[in-house]
Amino acid sequence: MILDDIIFKKKKQVEMKKIKKTLDDILKEIKNDKDVRNFKEALKAEDISIIAEIKKASPSRGTILDDFDHIKIAKLYEDANIEAISVLTEKNYFKGDDSYINDVKEVTSKPILRKDFIFDEYQIYESKLIGADAVLLIVAVLGDDLKKFYDIAKKIGLDAIVEVHDERELEIALNANVDILGINNRDLKDFRVDLKTTERLIRYVPSGVLLVSESGIKTPDDVKFLKSLGVNAVLIGETFMNIIKNGGKIDDFVIQSKGV
Numbered sequence: 237m238i239l240d241d242i243i244f245k246k247k248k249q250v251e252m253k254k255i256k257k258t259l260d261d262i263l264k265e266i267k268n269d270k271d272v273r274n275f276k277e278a279l280k281a282e283d284i285s286i287i288a289e290i291k292k293a294s295p296s297r298g299t300i301l302d303d304f305d306h307i308k309i310a311k312l313y314e315d316a317n318i319e320a321i322s323v324l325t326e327k328n329y330f331k332g333d334d335s336y337i338n339d340v341k342e343v344t345s346k347p348i349l350r351k352d353f354i355f356d357e358y359q360i361y362e363s364k365l366i367g368a369d370a371v372l373l374i375v376a377v378l379g380d381d382l383k384k385f386y387d388i389a390k391k392i393g394l395d396a397i398v399e400v401h402d403e404r405e406l407e408i409a410l411n412a413n414v415d416i417l418g419i420n421n422r423d424l425k426d427f428r429v430d431l432k433t434t435e436r437l438i439r440y441v442p443s444g445v446l447l448v449s450e451s452g453i454k455t456p457d458d459v460k461f462l463k464s465l466g467v468n469a470v471l472i473g474e475t476f477m478n479i480i481k482n483g484g485k486i487d488d489f490v491i492q493s494k495g496v
């Protein structure tokens with residue numbers, strides 16, 4: 237399955253990174269907290285919050301934007317009525333890069349989620365070092381180690397979206413007492429997308445947990461549907477990349493999605 241391939245490739249890269257910069261080096265460097273932005277707060281807006289993703293490619297779509305310019309996209313997101321930005325840093329399948337986070341941070345004021353596949357504690361500290369305000373922790377990757385990883389993220393002042401796709405993963409997340417839950421509508425095994433995944437799982441989510449519905453959101457009506465279910469935020473990638481590709485305005489989508 238794709239998840240296994242992604243992680244297989246990434247494992248080698250993480251081992252290489254550890255040689256160049258050890259965990260001790262990172263720990264020394266992250267001591268002086270610079271500009272950490274409050275990701276969790278951004279999801280608490282009265283209306284539904286929007287996390288807009290910067291995504292050049294994906295395993296299901298290949299390259300989405302040929303003339304991809306992460307800084308240009310970041311500036312469009314800064315000017316749009318969205319609450320937070322997600323930046324893919326995974327290289328092989330999503331054509332992301334670690335350096336994008338800082339680049340985006342320089343031209344925006346909104347909190348930034350590092351979107352990647354985290355399976356080694358080293359990557360959490362590294363996320364802080366490269367400027368992320370929040371990380372994604374995927375239960376399908378971490379299993380019962382989730383709580384350990386979640387606690388590390390919190391300890392160093394990062395927020396975490398804990399991603400689940402089914403009832404079993406949701407149980408692991410809730411047992412770890414997470415405060416932000418992401419329901420991925422995309423099945424990582426076959427890439428099938430179904431917003432009903434959020435509808436099915438939301439009833440088990442306690443009211444104090446902030447809920448993000450991720451993937452496959454194509455229209456303002458999709459956002460309204462998710463809002464009617466009670467989700468706090470949506471995570472949108474491909475649809476925004478397509479709007480930008482076609483010269484459209486992100487805010488046209490946002491205005492139709494929010495409000496009454």
Ligand SMILES: O=P(O)(O)OC[C@@H](O)[C@@H](O)c1c[nH]c2ccccc12
Pocket residue numbers: 289291351352353372399420450451452453471472473474475
């Ligand atoms: O482009 P979409 O369908 O709007 O999806 C965005 C986001 O949810 C998706 O990129 C994503 C969700 N979970 C992930 C985990 C890793 C990489 C990417 C993802």
